[in-house]
Amino acid sequence: MSVVVRTVSRVVVPVALAFGAYVIMHGHLTPGGGFQGGAVVASVVALLVVAFGGERWRRWKEALLSLEDVGAMAFVILAFLGVGATFFRNVLAGSGGLFGAPVPQLGPNPGALNTAGTLPLMNWAVGFKVIAGLGAVVLLLALFGREDG
Amino acid sequence: MKRWLFLAALLILAGYFIAGGVWLRPFGEPERSEMDRYFIEHAQVEVAANNVVTAIVFDYRGYDTLGEATVLFAAVVGVALLLRRARG
Numbered sequence: 001m002s003v004v005v006r007t008v009s010r011v012v013v014p015v016a017l018a019f020g021a022y023v024i025m026h027g028h029l030t031p032g033g034g035f036q037g038g039a040v041v042a043s044v045v046a047l048l049v050v051a052f053g054g055e056r057w058r059r060w061k062e063a064l065l066s067l068e069d070v071g072a073m074a075f076v077i078l079a080f081l082g083v084g085a086t087f088f089r090n091v092l093a094g095s096g097g098l099f100g101a102p103v104p105q106l107g108p109n110p111g112a113l114n115t116a117g118t119l120p121l122m123n124w125a126v127g128f129k130v131i132a133g134l135g136a137v138v139l140l141l142a143l144f145g146r147e148d149g
Numbered sequence: 150m151k152r153w154l155f156l157a158a159l160l161i162l163a164g165y166f167i168a169g170g171v172w173l174r175p176f177g178e179p180e181r182s183e184m185d186r187y188f189i190e191h192a193q194v195e196v197a198a199n200n201v202v203t204a205i206v207f208d209y210r211g212y213d214t215l216g217e218a219t220v221l222f223a224a225v226v227g228v229a230l231l232l233r234r235a236r237g
Contacts, residue, residue: 028198028204029200033206065225079211088212088215103198109199111199115199116199117198118207119196119198119204119207126214130221141228144232
């Protein structure tokens, strides 16, 4: 693409990455979550592929496909954490440990990051899954039809 | 014959749509709201999450999210298989 597109994407990419990470990280406090934030970050991959060409990101392909599996495995393992009671039982909520704090007050409140048990971890797992899955699809479509695929 | 069958089906379908529009429930008054109430009142205590939507998606209805993740996984695997390097 032209130098204008490349320069603008250099400016936009860090902002979009930060916004996507924010949406995933605050999934249990503000609107959004793993799927939405992952889609935001995957759009960064699409922007990079459009602006700089797919060739340059070829070596990311394997890493993205592996990261997708890692995200899926992390999600299922987090679900299995609660299998003592039921599958998907939120064992960390209210336990006092990691992400185990109660909400600051019932009703509207500013929110604390250290709440909601396994929800933030699951958000990260699903977020990585969506980043890697959609990013890999975009990259695979961009590389399709080349000599060495 | 075929045309008349089609026309009759169209009229019946249009009748259903018009009836549905005429007898639509007023906005903001769902017929059953016990479950909504339960989620709104208990999500902050049981899941300790401010975002009730995320609490439902990842806790109360985790199986649904697992299915969604499976769909995404299947889509990615399908694309990766379809667009793989051709051998020979």
